[in-house]
Amino acid sequence: MNKWSYSSMSLFQQCPKKYYHLRIAKDVFDPPSQQMRYGLDVHQAAEHYVRDGTPIPEKYSYLTPMLDSLKKIKGDIYCEYRMGLTRDLEPCKFGAKDAWWRGIADFLVVNDDRAKIVDYKTGQNKYADTKQLELLALATFRHFPEVLEVNAGLLFVVHAAFIKEHYYYKQQGDLWEKWMKQTAELDSAYENNVWNPKQNFTCRAWCPITNCVHNGREE
Numbered sequence: 001m002n003k004w005s006y007s008s009m010s011l012f013q014q015c016p017k018k019y020y021h022l023r024i025a026k027d028v029f030d031p032p033s034q035q036m037r038y039g040l041d042v043h044q045a046a047e048h049y050v051r052d053g054t055p056i057p058e059k060y061s062y063l064t065p066m067l068d069s070l071k072k073i074k075g076d077i078y079c080e081y082r083m084g085l086t087r088d089l090e091p092c093k094f095g096a097k098d099a100w101w102r103g104i105a106d107f108l109v110v111n112d113d114r115a116k117i118v119d120y121k122t123g124q125n126k127y128a129d130t131k132q133l134e135l136l137a138l139a140t141f142r143h144f145p146e147v148l149e150v151n152a153g154l155l156f157v158v159h160a161a162f163i164k165e166h167y168y169y170k171q172q173g174d175l176w177e178k179w180m181k182q183t184a185e186l187d188s189a190y191e192n193n194v195w196n197p198k199q200n201f202t203c204r205a206w207c208p209i210t211n212c213v214h215n216g217r218e219e
Contacts, residue, residue: 001087001098001100002100002183002186002187002190003099003100003101003102004100004101004102004183004186005101005102005103006103006131006132006135008023009179009182009183009186010131011023012185012186012189013182014198014200014202015197015198015199015200015202015207015209016189016194016195016196016197016198017195017196017197017198017209017212018197018202018207018209018212019195020195021208021209022208022209024195028208028209029208030208035122035123038122039120039121039122039123041060042060042063042120042122042157043080043106043120045057045060045063046063046067046079046106046107046120046157047079047080047106049063049064049067050067050070050071050077050079050107051077051079062157062158063157066155066157066160070107070109070118073109073111073116074109074111075109075110075111075112075114075115075116076109076110076111077107077108077109078105078107078108078109078110079106079107079108080104080105080106081104081105081108082094082095082102082103082104083102083103083104083105083136083139083140083142083143084096084099084100084101084102085099085100085101085139085142086098086099086100087100089142089176090142091139091142091143101135101139103132103135103136103139105117105119105136105139105140106118106119106120107119107120108136108140110140110144110146110147112146113146113147113148113149114147114148114149114150114151115137115140115144115147115149115150115151116150116151116152117133117136117137117140117150117151117152117153118152118153118154118155119132119133119136119152119153119154119155120155120157121154121155121156121157122156122157122158123156123158124156124159125154125156125159125161125163128154128156128163129154130152130154130163130165133152133153133154133165133167134152134165134167134175135179136152137150137152137165137167138167138172138175138176138179141167141169141172147169148168148169149166149167149168149169150166150167150168151164151165151166152164152165152166152167153165197209197212197213197214199214203215203216204216
């Protein structure tokens with residue numbers, strides 16, 4: 001069974017060949033960038049502050065007002081909440097053997113039949129991608145069956161911007177249809193062992209797959 005997450009599906013959609021080398025063959029190592037390391041540190045600081053009250057390091061003090069607002073939301077608060085779904089879309093633990101999809105909600109609040117999801121972003125909000133929120137909302141409906149509405153948003157902590165989305169329980173069928181088509185493409189690639197390269201914005205300067213015809217890093 002092919003397991004996936006939002007990040008792995010995004011990688012496959014960007015370029016199957018890149019996905020193959022980084023996730024299957026693992027014969028290419030793509031070290032985390034400075035921006036990625038910064039993002040991980042911010043997520044950790046936010047988690048510890050909201051969940052445990054651990055003081056935020058001075059260099060991330062700009063997070064405090066935003067996180068204080070989140071802490072005031074009524075309901076049961078979960079930080080870095082890990083969720084899994086089986087292929088039949090049944091809820092399971094993140095690390096379960098039959099987990100088909102896996103995802104982590106940075107900040108989740110459940111209050112009766114409503115929930116709120118916030119995903120922290122340290123980059124720019126110019127090209128906001130809310131598809132991850134959709135998957136997290138769909139998983140929340142499964143893990144918390146009492147929830148009928150999910151308010152979700154991307155919180156761009158550096159720029160103090162918030163991109164909102166709203167999801168309803170009754171939308172699940174239509175929303176899952178799109179993701180099922182994408183997972184079918186991934187399944188087909190595995191079954192046929194075909195991982196064709198796809199030219200994209202990373203080819204010229206950022207892609208680590210240097211043996212690809214589209215790669216331009218060694219020019």
